[in-house]
Amino acid sequence: MAVEDVKIRLEELTTLLNDYAYHYYVLDNPKVPDAEYDRLLRELRTLEEANPELKQADSPTERVGGEPLDSFKKVQHDVPMLSLSNAFNETELRDFARRAQQGLGYEPSYICELKIDGLAVNLKYENGLFVQGATRGDGTTGEDITSNLKTIPSIPLKLKENVTIDVRGEAFMPKKSFNRLNEAKEKNGEALFANPRNAAAGSLRQLDPKIAAKRNLDIFIYSVGKVENNELDSHHEALSYVKELGFKTNKETQYCETIEDVIAYCDSWLDKRTELDYDIDGIVIKVDRISDQQKLGFTAKSPRWATAFKFPAEEVVTTLEDIELSV
Numbered sequence: 001m002a003v004e005d006v007k008i009r010l011e012e013l014t015t016l017l018n019d020y021a022y023h024y025y026v027l028d029n030p031k032v033p034d035a036e037y038d039r040l041l042r043e044l045r046t047l048e049e050a051n052p053e054l055k056q057a058d059s060p061t062e063r064v065g066g067e068p069l070d071s072f073k074k075v076q077h078d079v080p081m082l083s084l085s086n087a088f089n090e091t092e093l094r095d096f097a098r099r100a101q102q103g104l105g106y107e108p109s110y111i112c113e114l115k116i117d118g119l120a121v122n123l124k125y126e127n128g129l130f131v132q133g134a135t136r137g138d139g140t141t142g143e144d145i146t147s148n149l150k151t152i153p154s155i156p157l158k159l160k161e162n163v164t165i166d167v168r169g170e171a172f173m174p175k176k177s178f179n180r181l182n183e184a185k186e187k188n189g190e191a192l193f194a195n196p197r198n199a200a201a202g203s204l205r206q207l208d209p210k211i212a213a214k215r216n217l218d219i220f221i222y223s224v225g226k227v228e229n230n231e232l233d234s235h236h237e238a239l240s241y242v243k244e245l246g247f248k249t250n251k252e253t254q255y256c257e258t259i260e261d262v263i264a265y266c267d268s269w270l271d272k273r274t275e276l277d278y279d280i281d282g283i284v285i286k287v288d289r290i291s292d293q294q295k296l297g298f299t300a301k302s303p304r305w306a307t308a309f310k311f312p313a314e315e316v317v318t319t320l321e322d323i324e325l326s327v
């Protein structure tokens with residue numbers, strides 16, 4: 001094949017495979033059978049090996065992970081990644097709403113999101129390309145784990161618009177992947193991970209990205225950091241915007257007009273969460289209007305316009321056998 005034709009075919013395959021991966025991993029709605037995806041990926045890999053200079057920045061072959069790092073670089077967050085205050089019962093939820101109402105002079109509307117129990121990360125895109133991913137760290141300085149995050153199929157390597165944007169989300173390990181990983185570890189006599197959150201954090205802190213690539217990690221994007229498009233007047237519009245860009249957002253997110261609706265939503269998930277195929281440790285409640293968020297501002301370490309309703313910790317029944325295993 002002439003080089004020009006190789007370039008066209010290679011770009012065609014990259015676009016096609018990324019679209020198939022988007023439908024499979026972000027929309028949970030496969031477009032083609034796995035065998036068809038694998039056949040095209042093999043064709044792309046062959047063309048890239050013969051023409052490495054033609055490999056696209058957003059090639060799906062990036063997902064297998066490159067060479068191990070010696071260490072993680074430090075990253076300064078442009079916008080600090082703060083932590084959420086907690087509310088442990090309905091009274092504390094109502095206190096949060098009362099403080100918001102006092103600060104605004106009226107009762108705001110809210111957005112409720114499942115509080116994914118994973119690892120908070122910041123994703124940086126320049127002109128639509130994924131250029132850096134970092135952990136929260138101490139809120140100001142995190143670790144550059146770009147090479148590991150590139151292996152997560154639901155993190156787009158190229159956005160549907162060429163925008164420069166920072167987004168935040170929670171990387172996590174689905175329960176099924178966690179159970180499979182611990183079964184494999186048990187067979188090898190290795191120490192088990194205590195829960196999916198530790199397993200996700202442990203996987204993303206590996207210096208060898210080929211390990212992260214095998215851990216079936218996933219992500220939900222829950223907020224926008226720095227962004228060019230400042231027509232976003234509410235949090236729910238920001239979530240629709242990042243979804244349009246190609247990010248994975250959580251379909252259980254709910255707009256709530258009043259704190260009564262918020263409390264009903266929190267109550268509804270206390271027992272339902274066992275049906276989810278990922279762990280949640282509560283519900284995140286955010287004042288929806290951006291102007292209201294700006295009026296309420298932040299304390300030294302948390303936004304005043306958001307809080308986390310925490311579920312009671314699930315009693316973990318540790319049998320004697322488990323204790324022996326983890327020794």
Ligand SMILES: NC(=O)c1cc2c(=O)c3cc(F)ccc3oc2nc1N
Pocket residue numbers: 081082083084113114115116117118120170222223284302303306
């Ligand atoms: N684990 C989560 O699913 C989740 C976590 C956060 C945060 O930690 C968080 C921290 C802030 F300072 C502000 C907003 C936030 O929104 C968030 N939204 C979520 N859905």
